[in-house]
Amino acid sequence: MIAYLFPGQGAQTPGFLHRLGGEQPHPVIGQTLAEASDILGENILQLDDATALESTVAVQVTLLAAAVAAARALAAEGIEPEAVAGLSVGAYGAAVASGAVAFDDALRLVRLRATLMQNAYPHGYGMLAVLGLNEREIARVIADGHADAYVGNLNAPRQIVVSGSDDALEAVSRLALERGARKAERLAVSVPSHCVLLEDAATQLIEAAAKVRFDAPRVPYVGNRGARVLRRADAVREDLATNLRYPVRWHESTIALFELGANVFVEMPPGHTLTQLASDALPDAQALSMDAASTHPTAARVRAANQRAAD
Incomplete structure (x- = not known):
């Protein structure tokens, strides 16, 4: 059973849209990027250089476009997901791939989402990945450090991402390392995602999403907040x-996919982080990343992995 994984903010690197699909990109990739440009009213290929990617809006819309383009290219090669999940903004790509929302509606919602986030915290905030401490230990670090910080992502039992102000994240980093963390590293994210600091932005996004058509997903969609399979449009x-x-709760989302029967995990571009997390969490499963790989070889790799998993 094939599950698609859709990465979130932080996976982007300069030029990643231009590398999408390798040296000979599948025609569907170019068509999807052109469609995204029409929807946004600007050339999306101008949004993936280093300067443009300083904008949360540019990052999030390009991530969605890349993921949908890759999923469509695989579909043109006869590969379809049987379950999906996406981390943070990656959830929008998962929802498109599941048939729950149209690409144009998802892209407009993502642009609004990113704009709300960026306007709420234009500078002085971000996210910090801490490796080597569990959720309870991180919560204690935050409390003992009197830091205005919050647990944002639970990527693995001992890979936790913290959101907050620059000062708070510096305090968390220092204390976490003192208490045995292997690593504490700032992510390429300029807003404090996945915490109460974005309460107002979420309220506005809820109002906008209420006006958008959603359908029941055609394949199981595992949500971010509860790591459960969601089968209803609402x-x-x-x-x-x-x-x-x-x-x-990404680690739990991955486990939920596995419990559904997923044993081949394919990460949409860009990046490899979700592939590595799946491999670490589920050593008996097959996990691979598209990233800048060409579509035809990737489709062949997915078929081969699916056959190995079935044998």
Whole structure:
């Protein structure tokens, strides 16, 4: 059973849209990027250089476009997901791939989402990945450090992402390392995602999402907030509209996919982080990343992985 994983903010690197699909991109990739440009009213290929990617808006819309383009290219090669999940803004790509929302509606919602987040915290905030401490230990670090910080992502049992101000994250980093963390590293994210600091932004996004058509997903969609399979249109809408406000329970989402029967995990571009997390959490499963790989070889790799998993 094939599950698609859709990465979130932090996976982007300069030029990643231009590398999408390798040296000979599938025609569907170019068509999807052109469609995204028409929807946004600007050339999306001008949004992936280093300067443009300083904008949360540019990052989030390009991530969605890249993921949908890759999923469509695989579909053109006969590969379809049987379950999906996406981390943070990646959930919008998962929802599109599941048939729960149209690409144009998802892209407009993501642009609004990112704009609300960026306007709320234009500078002085971000996210910090801490490796080597569990959720309870991180909560203690935050409390003992009197830091205005919050658990944002639970990527693995001992890989936790913290959101907050620059000063708060510096305090968390220092104390976490003192208490045995292997690593504490700032992410390429300039807003404090997945915490109460984005309560107002979530409220506005909920109002906007209420006006958008959602359908029941064609394949199981695992949500961010509760790491549960969501099968109703309104449940997917709520998950997308509120996931910027609540922690992402990514490790539990991966386990939920596995328990559904997923044994081949394919990460949409860009990046490899979700592939590595799936491999670490589920050593018996097959996990691979598209990233800048060409579509035809990727489709062949997915078929081969699916056959190995079935044998």
